[in-house]
Amino acid sequence: MNQQINFTLSLADTTLILAQRNSEWCAHGPILEQDIAITNISLDLLGQARNFYQHAAHLIGSPATEDSLAYLRTEREFKNLLITELPNGDWAQTILRQFFFSVYQSLLYTQLLQSKDEQLAAIAEKSLKEITYHIKWSSDWVIRLGDGTAESQQRMYKAIEYLWMYTGEFFIPADYETTDLSAMEREWSLKVKDVFEEAGLIMPEKIFMQQGGKTGNHTEHLGFILAEMQSLQRTYPGAQW
Amino acid sequence: MNITTRKFYYGDIPEESAGGATSAIVKSNETAWPLWEVFIRSKQGLDHKHAGSLHAADAAMAIENARDVYTRRQEGVSLWVVESKYIHASNPDDAESFYEPAADKVYRHPSFYVLPDEIKHM
Structure with a gap:
């Protein structure tokens, strides 16, 4: 039971924090159309997060609610992947993170379709349609910038260098995870390699991989995200729209 | 695309005879x-x-x-x-x-x- 709750919370936290990060682009996008695109993705992720939190709250039982789980837990209790809490950086960094994450997410959720937890399987099924578009959108951008100008390519390499060490965590299982992550890792690398090849980008060598997010050991960035996201509920407990 | 637009703020005052503050020739961004x-x-x-x-x-x-x-x-x-x-x-x-x-x-x-x-x- 505890395992199931923690796993559900990790899915919820990961999607919530990435939604929060992507939402920072709202009104700051490089062009109006892309501003709307990244905000749409942010809202898709937030919708997924809500589904997972509601399910987790149901598993935990009263008085837990989706809001208490999102707004009243501390940094060490959050189980999101480190890559989701990293700063947006420039557009290249944002779209590359989204690409890495969406490919992983689609592989993970495809496995979730077989989950014994029917609610998780249902959320995964609903989310996969959204994720398919996120992959298309973000891989188009990886190809566009990788195969673009000297500057756009250089920015892609900077983003790869920054983000790559956070991609290993996708496949390092936490004790509450039962899915087969090693098979997923191979598929993930193949998909990323395909897109990188089309983008004219070279895959990095095997390097040291960061981990810890799944078990609550975060980078210095998460605290600031939570401070901003939770300040209202913590200042005015129970505040409603 | 190399379109030049002229903005007139106070009626139809021609650019060249208007004061500096109203002068605004907006060039469309060539990389747009x-x-x-x-x-x-x-x-x-x-x-x-x-x-x-x-x-x-x-x-x-x-x-x-x-x-x-x-x-x-x-x-x-x-x-x-x-x-x-x-x-x-x-x-x-x-x-x-x-x-x-x-x-x-x-x-x-x-x-x-x-x-x-x-x-x-x-």
Whole structure:
């Protein structure tokens, strides 16, 4: 039971924090159309997060609610992947993170379709349609910038260098995870390699991989995200729209 | 595209004779993405209708942008995009000769036939 709750919370936290990060682009996008695109993705992720939190709250039982789980837990209790809490950086960094994450997410959720937890399987099924578009959108951008100008390519390499060490965590299982992550890792690398090849980008060598997010050991960035996201509920407990 | 637009703030004061503060020659950004017109079919069997326009670097991006900008509230099931420069429009100055002659020709409407009773929904 505890395992199931923690796993559900990790899915919820990961999607919530990435939604929060992507939402920072709202009104700051490089062009109006892309501003709307990244905000749409942010809202898709937030919708997924809500589904997972509601399910987790149901598993935990009263008085837990989706809001208490999102707004009243501390940094060490959050189980999101480190890559989701990293700063947006420039557009290249944002779209590359989204690409890495969406490919992983689609592989993970495809496995979730077989989950014994029917609610998780249902959320995964609903989310996969959204994720398919996120992959298309973000891989188009990886190809566009990788195969673009000297500057756009250089920015892609900077983003790869920054983000790559956070991609290993996708496949390092936490004790509450039962899915087969090693098979997923191979598929993930193949998909990323395909897109990188089309983008004219070279895959990095095997390097040291960061981990810890799944078990609550975060980078210095998460605290600031939570401070901003939770300040209202913590200042005015129970505040409603 | 190298369009130069002039902005006149206080009536039609020509740039050169206006004060420095109102001088604003806005040059269109040469690296700006081209404009595209978006057409949406709201459901199978209906026509694509013009929905608006947007900027995109190429057709693939225009389709994705149209999906994100114009179909967020289930507006459609199919999208067309066409670069705006390929649309040719009638000239507003021709309105008199183009459209007004049709005004007094009611016989062009198919309203002078007697419809058999069996035909419904006409």
